[in-house]
Amino acid sequence: MKPINGTSDVLLDARDVKREYRAGESTVHALRGVSLTITRGEFVAIVGASGSGKSTLLHLLGAVDAPDVGSVTFEGRDISHLSDAEATRLRLLRVGLVFQRFYLMPTLSALENVMLPMAEAGIAPAARRARAEELLRYVGLGERTGHRPTQLSGGEQQRVAVARALANQPALLLADEPTGELDAATGAALIALLQRLNADGLTCVLVTHDAALAQSAQRVITMRDGRIVHDTRSDTAPTAGDIAP
Amino acid sequence: MRATLAWAALRRHPMRTLLAVFGLAIAAALLLDMVMLATGMRASFRSLLTSQGYQLRVTPKGTLPFDTEASVGGAAALVASLRSHPDVARVSPSLGTTVQAQRGEQAVSAFALGTNADVQGEYTLLAGREPSMPADSTIREAIVNATFLTRLGVSLGDTVDLSTERSAQLRQSGRRGRVVIVGEARFLYVPPGLPALSTPLGALQHFLGTSGRDRMSLAMASVRVDGLDAAAQRDRIERVRLWIETEHSRVTAISTETAIVQVEERLAYFRQLAFILGALSLVIGVLLVTTLVSLSVNERLGELAVLRAIGVPRAGVLQQIMLEGLMLGLAGITIGLGLGLVTARWLNTILRDFPGLPADLDFFVWSGEAAWKSLAMLLIAATFAGAIPAWRASRVRVAQALREEAVA
DSSP states (O other): OOOOOOOOEEEEEEEEEEEEETTTTTEEEEEEEEEEEEEEEEEEEEESSTTHHHHHHHHHHSSSSOSSSEEEETTTTOOOOOHHHHHHHHHHHHHEEEOTTTTOTTTTTTHHHHOOOOHTOOOOOOHHHHHHHHHHHHHTOOTTTTTTTGGSSSSHHHHHHHHHHTOOSSSEEESSSTTTSSSSSHHHHHHHHHHHHHHHHHHHEESSSOOOOOOHSSEEEETTTTTEEEEEEEEOOOHHHHHHH | OOHHHHHHHHHSSHHHHEEEEEEEEHHHHHHHHHHHHHHHHHHHHHHHHTTTSSEEEEEEEEEOOOTTTOOOOOOHHHHHHHHHTTTTTEEEEEEEEEEEEETEEEEEEEEEEEEEEOOOOSSSEEEEOOOOOTOOOOOEEEOOOOHHHHHHTTTTEEEEEEEEOOBBBTBOOOEEEEEEEEEHHHHHHHTTTOOOEOOOHHHHHHHHHHTTTTSSSOOOOOOOOTTTOOHHHHHHHHHHHHHHHHOOOEEEEHHHHHHHHHHHHHHHHHHHHHHHHHHHHHEEEEEEEHHHHHHHHHTHHHHHHHHHHHHHHHHHHHHHHHHHHHHHHHHHHHHHHHHHHHHHHHHHHHTTTTOOTTTOOOSSSOHHHHHHHHHHHHHHHHHHTTTTHHEEEEEEEEEEEEHHHHHH
């Protein structure tokens, strides 16, 4: 394993980030002081047991949530205290999000789902249609643009979700358990897609329990109890204890 | 795109959406009908009274036109006096009574109206011609309404026997006559189910003998108001009305405006009822939309959180949800408009059959401005009924909703 050298071309920088939230009567200390730096072009997997703070960290990195303490800098801009409108705009234009359950709009076609963020960004209808078609071809769904999510397999739905995340040409792709609902073969195809995106220059940060997906990342961050316990270049697979729920 | 998403959300549960639209349509139809009822009777009554251009009605003291069989004597002199007033353009005297009409074995009790065809404002001729006034004043020709034709089984050109009952008070035996039906007319103030006939005033007066001689039940007067503004018109009519009552103590003169005010007072109950039911329909519409949209939002909190996460602003979510309310409202109101018009027509038919009401009185009258205003109000209410759930949806805590979705 090699130590991380993330000082050049920094995309994301989190400093001593803490976050807690209420869950019923109790308080969950999701992050207890996390610091990390992600450079452009990295392929990072965040692994750890359930409740270790992976998803919370991902939300903070993507301006979906804000830290209670500490700071998160994205492309040199502090995003810890953005207004809702600013954070929304940042997510729309600079961050692509992929979720475990795909969360496609069920009554829209694959093409319309991909066009949705572009419409929000104010891209002209013809241009967004052309780009959505191009993206769907890129993820291997060029022939299924008119299909609704219910007419697609899980793997196809997740690929549409990836295309949607790429709609506004983000600098960062965040994926929360992207293979969590897929079988091994479909998951492998998705991993290949993500690797291809990374090879094309996109920075990818994934939260996963999937050892195969974690192995495919250049860098693996292991979390436990709201803290980073390992941060390594992934020349070797993470241990079962790192990844197991 | 927002409209697409809103439409897609409504299509997701078609039966639920359909039921909500139908509920809104009923609310819209009720609101429309209540507005038509509240404004319709007044408009219809005004139209009825003003249709023939007479602004004053002169009746025996203390009576309303044809409210009783009361009549006033010295009709010719009275009419001549009215016509002598410089502001009076026309006077139409008439006499009303009940007669028995018979043809063969068929006999009906009918309302007989004596009036002069050239000035009358009581009926509209539908077929045939006006009855002529014979030189010897003997009753010979009459026009009748459709009910008369149907009930007696006669048609134009047939001859009918007329008779009156013996009057013990006037020590007069029953009168008999025979008329040829020369025309069919729609009598404006006669209930549609009542057989009616009309002959020249002089002929009916002659036919009635002592009880009809030089008598009239009503005189309608038209006042010259051309070129005057509304206030000046009212002033002139009122001056003529006061002059009539001052000059002729045996009669009451009532202006159309006063009659309308009196009718409005009697119809206040209907207007209040219409107002309450109309307001209720608005509330029902608002509750329906709020319930449906709230339900829909609660089901889609995770989906809405994802929309927010991928960059849809709060205002976008707010607009989308409110659009759902607007679409429901538009669909409901469009259907409700048709439903309301059909229902109003049906109810109008039922209400017009009430005994004693003039044939031309409508209860539900389409008033474009009032109807559009009320439906626009319902549409705005339906749109803003979605505002509360829309506001909730737009305030969804994205990270928390995603966490909860992941756990669910």
